[in-house]
Amino acid sequence: MTDFDSLPDPDAAWAAVLQRNRAWDGRFVTGVLTTGIYCRPSCAARHPARCNVRFFVDGAEARLAGLRACLRCRPDDIGRDEAAVAQALDLLVDEDPPRLAALAAAVGYAPDHFGRLFKSAVGLTPAQYMRALRRGRAEEALSSAPRVTDAVYEAGYSAPSRFYAEDGARLGMTPSAWRKGGAGVTIRWAMADTTLGRMLLAATDKGICRLSFDEGEAELRARFPKAQIAPGGTAMASLLAGAVAAVERPAMAAALPLDVQGTVFQEAVWRELQRIPAGETLSYTELATRAGNAGAVRATGSACGANPVAVLIPCHRALRQDGSLGGYAYGLERKKDLLRREKD
Numbered sequence: 499m500t501d502f503d504s505l506p507d508p509d510a511a512w513a514a515v516l517q518r519n520r521a522w523d524g525r526f527v528t529g530v531l532t533t534g535i536y537c538r539p540s541c542a543a544r545h546p547a548r549c550n551v552r553f554f555v556d557g558a559e560a561r562l563a564g565l566r567a568c569l570r571c572r573p574d575d576i577g578r579d580e581a582a583v584a585q586a587l588d589l590l591v592d593e594d595p596p597r598l599a600a601l602a603a604a605v606g607y608a609p610d611h612f613g614r615l616f617k618s619a620v621g622l623t624p625a626q627y628m629r630a631l632r633r634g635r636a637e638e639a640l641s642s643a644p645r646v647t648d649a650v651y652e653a654g655y656s657a658p659s660r661f662y663a664e665d666g667a668r669l670g671m672t673p674s675a676w677r678k679g680g681a682g683v684t685i686r687w688a689m690a691d692t693t694l695g696r697m698l699l700a701a702t703d704k705g706i707c708r709l710s711f712d713e714g715e716a717e718l719r720a721r722f723p724k725a726q727i728a729p730g731g732t733a734m735a736s737l738l739a740g741a742v743a744a745v746e747r748p749a750m751a752a753a754l755p756l757d758v759q760g761t762v763f764q765e766a767v768w769r770e771l772q773r774i775p776a777g778e779t780l781s782y783t784e785l786a787t788r789a790g791n792a793g794a795v796r797a798t799g800s801a802c803g804a805n806p807v808a809v810l811i812p813c814h815r816a817l818r819q820d821g822s823l824g825g826y827a828y829g830l831e832r833k834k835d836l837l838r839r840e841k842d
């Protein structure tokens with residue numbers, strides 16, 4: 499969603515610079531007009547005077563303004579660093595995980611440098627992270643491994659302890675084993691006509707995992723490639739009735755069981771969406787704050803876009819700061835329609 503491709507509030511950006519807050523790296527760069535250099539927010543170099551600073555969305559924009567990348571913090575390498583940490587997290591969930599030297603080599607970095615990079619991104623050293631995986635938390639850690647990176651970089655959380663602390667706090671969402679494409683899970687589905695169009699509903703035995711429009715069995719199979727996909731039959735009847743009622747009267751949505759899984763930050767956003775009463779709306783900015791990361795407005799918009807169960811997690815209640823509709827996965831007409839129904 500490029501809608502959210504915008505700069506944070508300048509005061510918040512400057513505060514992040516003064517704190518050298520790594521969580522903001524990748525969200526904007528700091529251009530220093532006097533030196534002609536741009537930096538990541540966390541750059542260790544001496545801080546410029548505020549009056550000489552201009553913020554840019556990214557390095558490309560700063561270069562257009564005639565600035566050069568700082569050689570110390572290398573603001574254009576953020577993507578490469580993120581990719582390396584993500585790749586390392588994948589390697590570490592192996593049964594026989596590599597040690598630091600091999601791990602660093604596998605992702606193309608020098609061991610010391612990569613050790614520091616990993617630690618500042620994940621909050622633990624690779625060895626500590628592996629121990630955390632082994633300790634009783636193995637199951638949760640495994641399922642969250644890909645999510646750790648997402649959360650670290652999308653939400654700016656700085657330590658996994660934050661994620662683990664939130665275990666079990668999922669509102670109406672049961673964590674389930676279908677982390678990789680739904681392996682070992684049976685998903686039943688059904689279609690229904692609603693006043694918003696043809697609706698697809700799919701559910702595991704724990705709850706609804708998909709509510710969408712303009713989709714069918716093929717899209718469902720693509721989404722859960724390893725799950726057993728079966729037509730719903732009578733077992734789905736009551737869920738389907740509840741979902742249709744929720745679409746017709748969105749205030750009804752709260753009672754239905756959900757079985758959805760996202761990154762920790764996405765789930766935090768979804769939880770906050772569920773707390774918005776029918777008939778009310780919230781800006782993406784406010785939603786980001788409530789979800790625990792005021793700076794992550796763009797990630798909040800993406801989390802709304804990634805909502806797997808339309809209406810039931812009411813992402814239609816999130817609007818842009820100026821009150822305009824922002825985005826909606828199934829078209830702005832449907833979003834407008836849902837909001838109107840809730841006001842009536």
Ligand SMILES: [Zn+2]
Pocket residue numbers: 536537538541542543568569570571572
């Ligand atoms: Zn720098």
